[in-house]
Amino acid sequence: MNVFWTTLKRELMSYLFSPTGYLIAVLLYLFRGFEIGAWAKRTVYLGSNVDDFVFSYLSSSSSLIMIAFVPPILTMRCFAEERRTGSIEVLLTAPVRSWEVVLGKFGAAFVFFNILWWPTLVLLWVLSGDAFLGVDLAFGPVLSSYLGLILIGSLILAAGCFVSSLTDNLLLATLGGILFSLGLMALPGLLLPSVALLSEDYPFVVTLFSQIHVMDHLQSWFSRGLIDTGRCAFYVTGVAFFLFLTTISLEARRWR
């Protein structure tokens, strides 16, 4: 496990000391600031309620952009950079286990992804104060929303690691990850009405599609304060799946 910790620390330091991550955060928080600011202006005239605020805050466009685009950007360098520079050969010939390296790189991306979200939680607590919203926020639905965002993000991070392991081109790695995340978030919702026609003959197909309907999970379950272990299992097993694929991708290269 030393390899895991060493890899994780090294990768995490590279994220934390890279200005790129901060610039991404600045842009996203600026976008989010405009969104929530516009919501606040509307609320002055129309009023609102706590549920709608939590939903808007955590399922806003900026949140969706954050989980769709940031994980592929974070993971593009994981293996593609090392392949491009040739340092992957050193890694593969070293007496280290591939899965430890994969876990270490994924772990670092996961931790940094979480760090990007923490300020929003602190902000929410600040916003609930009298100087701003002056409401008692129920942190149950807030934390369940965060759980949903982190689960979805970790699945995309794991997929991004796999895509990164397949190419030495950073742009391709990023695009592949973004395509996956957009497909994951959009396709189940688009296909579900058609799939529903199969419900009588193949009910398990409809069940499967509802289990992978990511936007429904986020907007109708997690953000409402409902944590369904069945839906959580999709993400946890998905992370394991992609990390497994990444490991065998690395192993295959080692065999060559």
Next chain:
Amino acid sequence: MSDWATKFAGRLVLVLLAILATAAWLGLTLFASRPAVRALFDVTPEARYTFTPETDALLDEIAAEDKVVRIDTFFEPTPVATNELERHVYGLQRRIFNLTSDLLRIYDERGGDAVQVKSYDRRSDVEGARARIQELDLKQRNVIVVSLGSRSDDSRRARSKVLSVHWNPCDVAQVDIPARDRPQMPGASAQYPTLDVYKGEEAISTAIRSLRVEGTPTVYFLQGYGESSIRDGAAASYYALAQRLRNTGFEVRDLPLRQTGRIPDDATILALMEPTREIPERDAELIMEFIRRGGRMFLNASFSPIEGRNPSLRNLGSVLGFELGNDMVAHLVADPSNPTARGRGGVQAQHIVAELHPNHSVTRLLHASRWAPTVTGLREVKLPTERPEGVFADPSLVMTGPWSWIPRTRRDAGTIDPDLSAWPRSDGAYAKRSVAILFDVDPTEGSRKGQVVLFTATAFLNQMFEQNGLLAMNIFNYLAERRELVTAAGSRFRTSRIALVEAQSERIGALLIYGVPGGLLLLSFAVFWFRRRL
């Protein structure tokens, strides 16, 4: 060649491994979705998505009976608002839709195969929506239709109930509509309808229960005794009660007994709401004959502050064994900062939080839900020690707390004015007093007992029905022997509103647009500078 074969074999193994892994992933996902394996955690503060045990039991019973509950939704899209009022109202409407959709999702998940929820959208599925609307003979918009039938039955044969999810009137929520004549303070923002309490589970589960009960009991509301109306929507009428009775499978009719001189054979329950005139001896005899044949009656006789409008109902009282006084009963108001102390009098003393019998089937579940009705205009009633033969009275169905007393009254210019500010000092003046008394009457024919519920307070007027209606429905369902409909309070929750002023909005904007991104930018410069130094 062998190098090519090796590469091909290697890639083939990778592809097979990937396919196996994908199958394992999807298989585990499907397995985790099975009801026996998955768990649902409701972390909302009011546990708003957790059903009451009664609803859970109801869904289990329906599954065990191999029946299916079908819930069809017909939500109309809200138009574009053209003014402030419309913006509020349409926002309110969308909120009710969203809460109902969320709730129905839980019914669908929890009910499994026993519950099917389908949304009809006239825009995307014109034919399907039209066909279903015709099948149900639906006239209203913004409704959900709850149907119950066997799996093998054609959906057209299922019995159904319509619940309105329109903002006004609304069966699934309590909407606070400001009165038009409410004076507005200068400079105050306009008052708009707002969502006060959402009670979708109560409405839907009650609808399902009522569909399980066969038969339609008939309630005849007696007329001709100066009683309150069940027809108009004014605050001081009983329209809401009558509507709710209709919605839960009762037939509701009027009975001008003084004119007809007979009680129809199909009458299940007679109801008389706050009579202000005496019931003549002949009518009282007809009523008692009906009760002795196994009939049921709900008699609501509360206190009126107008002289001459507090009939003693002695013609019924002498047979059933009760005496209505002319005085109002008050109850000391507890001090929230010192709840164990006796309390104080005052204007609020006329509003009494009643106590329910913990074990009677009418009130047991409500009592267990920690729900209590608030009544007003409680009238003094006495039960003479000598009871009429064949009549048993239970005065404890609904009672006051231990600090009720009878205030002194001033009678002036036709009004009776209880002095609530002078409450007795001596403990002996206080006692628990009855709010609802259940009379069981031995039958003269057949074996079915007659029953009368005498309710001596005002609790079920339109303006109070949202709060107390459950108790009224439990009483009527009990009298109609629809025990399975006697229910607990379903989960209902208040929605927390946010009202902002301009200054707050500006502070939020400043924090989120300048403060946070600015801070992150400074941090990134610091990181970049630090990295360069290293």
